[in-house]
Amino acid sequence: MAAPALLLLVPTASYRLEDFRAAALRLGVPLLLGSDLCHRIEDAFGPLEGQISLDYRHPARAAEQIALSARERPIGGIVPGSDGCAVIAALAAERLGLKANPPSAARRTADKSAMRVALAAAGVPVPAFRVHPLAQEPELAARSAPYPCVLKPLVFSASRGVIRADGPAEFVSAWRRIERLLEAARSERRPREGGAWERILVEEFVPGPEVALEGLLCGGRLEVLALFDKPDPLDGPFFEETLYVTPSRHPGALKGEVARTISAGAAALGLVEGPVHAEARLSPAGPVVIEIAARSIGGLCSRTLRFGAGLTLEEVLVAHAMQRPVKDLRREACASGVAMLPIPSRGILHGVLGLPQARAVTGVLDAVITAPLGRELVPLPEGDSYLGFLFAKGDRPEDVEAALREGQRRLRFDIRPALPTVP
Numbered sequence: 001m002a003a004p005a006l007l008l009l010v011p012t013a014s015y016r017l018e019d020f021r022a023a024a025l026r027l028g029v030p031l032l033l034g035s036d037l038c039h040r041i042e043d044a045f046g047p048l049e050g051q052i053s054l055d056y057r058h059p060a061r062a063a064e065q066i067a068l069s070a071r072e073r074p075i076g077g078i079v080p081g082s083d084g085c086a087v088i089a090a091l092a093a094e095r096l097g098l099k100a101n102p103p104s105a106a107r108r109t110a111d112k113s114a115m116r117v118a119l120a121a122a123g124v125p126v127p128a129f130r131v132h133p134l135a136q137e138p139e140l141a142a143r144s145a146p147y148p149c150v151l152k153p154l155v156f157s158a159s160r161g162v163i164r165a166d167g168p169a170e171f172v173s174a175w176r177r178i179e180r181l182l183e184a185a186r187s188e189r190r191p192r193e194g195g196a197w198e199r200i201l202v203e204e205f206v207p208g209p210e211v212a213l214e215g216l217l218c219g220g221r222l223e224v225l226a227l228f229d230k231p232d233p234l235d236g237p238f239f240e241e242t243l244y245v246t247p248s249r250h251p252g253a254l255k256g257e258v259a260r261t262i263s264a265g266a267a268a269l270g271l272v273e274g275p276v277h278a279e280a281r282l283s284p285a286g287p288v289v290i291e292i293a294a295r296s297i298g299g300l301c302s303r304t305l306r307f308g309a310g311l312t313l314e315e316v317l318v319a320h321a322m323q324r325p326v327k328d329l330r331r332e333a334c335a336s337g338v339a340m341l342p343i344p345s346r347g348i349l350h351g352v353l354g355l356p357q358a359r360a361v362t363g364v365l366d367a368v369i370t371a372p373l374g375r376e377l378v379p380l381p382e383g384d385s386y387l388g389f390l391f392a393k394g395d396r397p398e399d400v401e402a403a404l405r406e407g408q409r410r411l412r413f414d415i416r417p418a419l420p421t422v423p
Contacts, residue, residue, distance in 0.1 A: 004077075004322070005032045005073060006024055006029050006031055006079065007052070007066065007078045007089075008020050008031060008032070008033055009054075009088055009089050010034075010080075011035065014082075015300050016299075016300065016302065017033070019300070019302065020081075022312075023318045024318055032069075032073065034051075034054050034062070035052070036053075036056040056085070056088070059087045062088045062092070066088070066096075067092060070096055077098060078092055078096075080275075080294065080295050081295060082157070083295060087107055087110050090105070090294075091103045100273050101217075104270060105269050105271045105272070109269055112154045112201050113131045113196070116201075119289055121268070125261065125285075125289060127204045127206050129202065129204070130144070130201075139168070145165070146204045147166055147171075148164055148165065149203060151163050151164075151174045151200055151201070152178075152201045153181065153197075154200075154201055155182075157298065158241065158299075160181075161182075161382075163178065163236070163238060170237075177382075181381070181382055206290075207235075207281075208288075210234050210281050211258060212228040212244060212277065212279050212280075213277070214228070214275075214276075215276040217276055222266055222276065223329055225307065226247075228244040228246045229246070229249055229397065231243050241340045241342075242342065243337060243339050244301055244337055244338050245337035246335065246336060246337065249397050250282065254282065257287055261280065261287045261289060262278045262289065275295055278292045299389060301389065304392075304393075305336065306332045307329050307331055308326070308328030335395065336394075337401065338392075338404070339392075339407065340389060341389065341390065343371070343383055343385070343387055343415075344379065344415070345379060346377065346378055347416050347417045348376055349374070349413065350414040351373065352411070354410040355369070355411070358411050359407075361403050361406045362403060363392045366391050367391075367407060368389050368391075369387060370385070370387070371385065377415060387413060390407045392407065
């Protein structure tokens, strides 16, 4: 019988597919890919080698597909690459008897409303919030909103659809914008578990700097892998990610408080096993949890991390899922960081200038452009991708931040409006 394989659940277009493939190869772990590849392709050409075509729109059905596949090819571990995939991973692991989060916990992390209800009930600090049905008139909801406030769809990640409002007029405009975004996503036949696609979350805006915690749960115990500072102010109206720099420059006591708050939040959600990516605001009263996801950091940001004897984050996750011991999870001693390159305007990407100059900056390791030439780009809050990523290392976090900013300054993107369609 073949050796048990690792099942990686990521959308077909995921940035991280190749990094996980490389990690599995280095560790000698057979890899299966569970993707949302169109079923019509598989019907026409047969199943692809090493790939399971899954219906991501219906997690229970996808989990059943995985269980059936495991009868022919044993699966020894599952790693989810997105919030929706985390639900599928939990359901499938339960069927296969693998160590994983309970499905109920994974569902809480995939629904911003359920997440906040569970955290608040456990006394974990979260923004004051209220959930409104999308069918409600936004003018009515605007009357009870705490200003400034932030409107969010209950689904999506990477700040997609997240909009700040400072008054009733901005509130109504943001509501309508999110409404159109959700309607467009529904037309693409995205998953619609529960009523998450029919509601909008409104929460108070929490002032203060933001941090991101990357962790690994082992039997309910949180191992902090990295704490990132986000040096740019994230005050809205949209909340595009820019710089991540580690180690954090905040005081040790505050960093400890962040770790304890996130650990308590993970426990409140029922998470016990696998990767955790969390966001928190450092308010004057202390850390406030914004998100806790049952997955690892997105995009190519994991490339800025190395552990122990040079392990990548993907190698750590593969080893953990396959129940292989990882003796040293200490992050390497130097500082590191990543700049996510946001899309400045809607249009067609015709060219990228300054790549050699950006890579020549002292401390910059690489600049990777992920946006394809010739394709229309959509910025936040409607968009869900970046132009690319810039990576740097240095002796101090401030050196890394300076290198990333200088590298970013040297890049130029030729984005032109799309030609109008002919009726």
